[in-house]
Amino acid sequence: MSATLIEQGTQEPGFKRNYLNTDHTIKSWLLTVDHKRIGVLYLIAVTFFFFLGSIAAAMIRYELTSPHGILLSSEVYNKTFSAHGILMVFQFLVVAIPAVLGNFLLPIMIGARDMAFPRLNLLSWYMFMVGGSLILLSFAMGGVDAGWTFYVPLSTISQTQISICLVGIFITGFSSIFTAVNFIATIHKMRAPGMTWFRLPLYVWSHYSTALVILLGTPVVAITLFLVVVERTFGFGVFSAELGGDPVLFQHLFWFYSHPAVYIMILPAFGVISEIITCFSRRPIFGYKFIAFSSLAIAFLGFLVWGHHMFISSQSVFQGVIFSLISFILAVPSAIKVFNWTATMYKGSVHFSTPMLYALGFLGLFIIGGLTGLFLASLDTDVHLTGTYFIVAHFHYVMVGGTILAYLGGIHFWWPKMFGRTYSETWGRLSAIVIFAGFNITFFPQFMVGYLGMPRRYHYYYTEPSWQFYHILSTAGSTVLGVGFLMPAIYLTYSLFKGKPCGPNPWGAKGLEWEHCDSPPITENFAEPILVMDNVYNYDPAADSAKYENEEVDMLGGRS
């Protein structure tokens, strides 16, 4: 293989070999075992699913502009919000950062040539696509109306295409399990000489914690959803009360995975934010070990709080108190991270580049999302707020405001590394601001209308026409948000063809992927063997040069 590659390189002068131009056939992409190409395949796939999920979201928002509904019948509305939830949770949020950025960067960050199991990695992508296709097939055959939570008994008696959809989710689940197995073996065994555990970038720590949660949680939801399929197909009654089972048991098992799943979504985001903030503050990260271990603490505690989804589902008050207490404790490691990121910026040399704006947006939105989570973790306020738009707003602040902003920040940060070209900083910064503004206009009114009592999953509210104001505000915001999401899609695609080619380290960042690796990387990642001598993040704010390669456009003043 290497012989042919070198031959190609010698064919024309100035030709630089990298993972993108080694081969151009479709087959070479579909059969690739290169972790970087698999990351790009995932990038295309999750963008597609995100687009479909966004269409469903737009339909929901349009429907809610009138108290009587204007677009959808009740059945179609149920199917629409189910499609939105299922696509966004299982086909986008859970995989977005680990499968796209994690696949691409993890081996490079630890100084390896590839994942431990490259073929398993490709298999994961195919399983992800098969699972996604089955989910889309179930929508095409008439849709699913039980929401993304599939609560029994609705999901066992519903006449819609739930079985096919659940099989799809099951397969997608095993795809992420295989990714997690790969991550764990890679992080344990593939580190370059000198790359000790405490020299690992925090990005790697957070992906390690994520992989542990996936490994322990996903099989539980897989078997739970499998039992629902068995119940629908053969009439085995484990969950359905009329067949002798216990529906609340379903909720316990479902949330045993699906609460940790929130951390599967947010922990990789924490990793991205750690990288971006330390790079654009030009300071070593504050409290490295605290951030590293708080990831593990979140992974551990995340398994002990599932009951806070069930405060009103016949759980005893004693259980409620315990779950409430642990949920409060779980806020501590998250807060440790936020304080450490803030402390990293203090007395740093802060550059407001596009990735940094996304990261700062993340901080603001994650704080609101996290603190409103405490309202919901308190037993008495939760009784008022549960099942309302307050919850919808809360988890969108964490999932969209947290995960998607970090995902976009990470994409903007590593885009020059992935494709060797820079995008327009002006448009990048503008998109970060538009998304931040659009997001808040969309979801902040939902806190208010939820507090007033608007139930989630309803599309009529004609008894309270005054709520229309909040819904129209929210829909207007979602339009802005949609424009914000379209902007990166356009200028990033444009940059692939017309962007200015960049050097290996356009941000002046530290880390193996910037300092020892071309942009875009060669197939083997590194031209020479890696020996790690330094600690990670050895930035020096005093020695910061005023400009770096990608900073000609200085819309916001550049430094503070």
Next chain:
Amino acid sequence: MAHAHPAHEGPEVYFQYESLDQQQESYTLGMWAFLVTEVMFFGALFLIYTLYRMKFHEDFFLAHEQLNWKMGGLNTVILLTSSMTVALAVHFAQKGKKAAQLTCLGVTLLCAFGFLVVKTWEYGAKGDHHLYPNWTFSYGHEEGKEHKVKSFWDDTLPQALHIEKKEMHGNPERAKLFFSIYFTLTGLHGLHVVIGIIAITSLMILIWRNSSLITDYVPTELVGLYWHFVDLVWIFLYPLLYLIPR
């Protein structure tokens, strides 16, 4: 690779690894990580079983008497034997004794098929007794003596007779729950046995053909680890399902 790892004798090292040790350790660790997932997969079902058995112990005891503990015991012996032979296969793989390794894998394969044959007999018998926990389920048909368990007349029966009947058959709803869990657990375990058969067969073919994919003992060890796990699940299933104490 121009910068590739030092040339060495013996088994091939894939390009992403620096050394054979690293490759072997990675594979073994990956398999253990996957088995952790499998433990959680079955763990959720064991949890469901435990909760319902604690709640409906009497009914589960009565329902479990429908299972044939001798058949289950026979299958336990078969699987334990196969576990021993697969361990021997790994041992011979490390020693490089190909013929002995193939023989041991062959015996393991036979045991796996034997297990499935016994299991099929058991499933067939359950079908004859209308114990499939679906719409055909009918609890209380025994040796031609038919009586409806939950009829209007049951409630008018004398108390003593009612209790006697209940002791004989238990609550059919709960029995159905027991058989739901029984079929799900043993069915999933049986699926794992089938996957094991596919894995062992593929391994044997590759070894037989001196495939370049099998360069050392690690593939045999991975299949062995998986097979031990399948065996271990049954070691828990057998007492939980077949040997419920009064």
